Amino acid sequence: MPQKHHPLVRSVIEAAVVLAIGSLAGVVNNAFSSHSIPCVGEWDKTYGVPSPGGEHAATHGNREIGLAEARRLFENGAVFVDARPAGEYREGHVAGAISIPEDEFRLYLEEVLRVGEERPMVVAYCRGMECDEAHLLAGRLHDAGINEAVVFAGGLTEWSRAGLPVEKGGGGNVR
Amino acid sequence: MSGRRPSLIHRGLVLILRLFLGGLFIYASVHKLQDPVAFSKIIYNYKILPGFLINMSAIVLPGVELVAGIMLIIGFMSRGAALIITASLLVFICAISYNLARGLEFDCGCFSFSRSTKGAAVDLLIRDLIFLAMALRMLCARGFAWSLDWLFGLEPKQHS
Structure with a gap:
């Protein structure tokens, strides 16, 4: 898909993909971490x-x-x-x-x-x-x-x- | 489009910025990935996010830092990674400035988990502003030469 989208639109789409992969990496890392935390803490x-x-x-x-x-x-x-x-x-x-x-x-x-x-x-x-x-x-x-x-x-x-x-x-x- | 390729120096500069900022984000993500418990406390001490968002941020943020850093270095979806890194730096700068302005003592948690003082917070604000300037310069570059995107033809080769 070379040059299909406007560069700015492409940047935003790519950013969303990076964000999604990064979030997934974070979740997987936490699941296997020896210091893993639940999704919601007790901060009150x-x-x-x-x-x-x-x-x-x-x-x-x-x-x-x-x-x-x-x-x-x-x-x-x-x-x-x-x-x-x-x-x-x-x-x-x-x-x-x-x-x-x-x-x-x-x-x-x-x-x-x-x-x-x-x-x-x-x-x-x-x-x-x-x-x-x-x-x-x-x-x-x-x-x-x-x-x-x-x-x-x-x-x-x-x-x-x-x-x-x-x-x-x-x-x-x-x- | 002028039809003129960016100069070698210009392309080299953008490559150095990419490698530096990518490496920086990978380096910064490592200790956070190793200890989500400690990183969640750092986020809590910033006293900005509501309680229910603290753990999710501590889980997700280091992963995004790592992936954005890797993508920027290998140059795959590098525009998106550059955008994420610039936006992250903006968010960090806002958070640090806000806490400096209200006189809160906090640990930035940027590269290690250690108590920091107000002087250190000013230093890291200046440092982040320099990184932001570098990220913006990179983001404004017309082409990311010598990246995977560039090889695949997603970055301009013949024209600037």
């Missing part, structure tokens, strides 16, 4: 930490709790673990929380095992609704055998806004 913050959903999302498999339950667990002596980097922990954290930065999980294995022995109920948190370190940490805690690890979705932001106890400094275990 009112229902928890936003995530693409699906079994490869950080939020998969963890139970999220709200402020009221976090407070109740705090009063009942659950262990709070701060999943943020140690520097952020020093600047302020939930009173009595221990620091287990998610990205340095291996360095903190001793703490993790101690937490598991001491009290079974563990509450992981990070900055707020839009961080996923707490979810990643909870997943790692589950893998380490601490089955009752839950995620306080609102994180430090919601905790301090509600006027609940916060403290600064190194704490016992910060490296």
Whole structure:
């Protein structure tokens, strides 16, 4: 079909074909990806930490709790673990929380095992609704055998806004 | 039609632009194709698309980038691929400018997944504008020499 269409019309038709093949390639890639996502995610913050959903999302498999339950667990002596980097922990954290930065999980294995022995109920948190370190940490805690690890979705932001106890400094275990 | 072929330098320039932009889009698509989860979070952090469109965009966009890049390099349906690449750059520039204007901190997610600061966002806006200028120059070329389209006679050979 040489020169059948006006060059501009041909460009638009070709663009549509490229778009269609590209979309198909994307769908096929996602179907076979080890990090595949569903067609529609869970991005509404009112229902928890936003995530693409699906079994490869950080939020998969963890139970999220709200402020009221976090407070109740705090009063009942659950262990709070701060999943943020140690520097952020020093600047302020939930009173009595221990620091287990998610990205340095291996360095903190001793703490993790101690937490598991001491009290079974563990509450992981990070900055707020839009961080996923707490979810990643909870997943790692589950893998380490601490089955009752839950995620306080609102994180430090919601905790301090509600006027609940916060403290600064190194704490016992910060490296 | 003047009957005059585009000069060798001109045809060479268009070929270089095609190879560069095609390679750029292929390169940019790879890490997004590898991790749809991470790319969907990047799109979410742009805070532009409604929630129900985020995952589909994260699935489809890298595939389109890859295919458009390959088509541009081999020169098959190269006009269409060039159009897609130009339009994508326009969309990226609009998204980055919009977020810069409202002071949102975000990760562009262009070539890797890493936190970026406002200064970096300005840099990447300038970079994308340069790419856009290159894409427009390519799109305006009268013929894509040394492409499959050109071999098949879909691109002008004898006249410019």
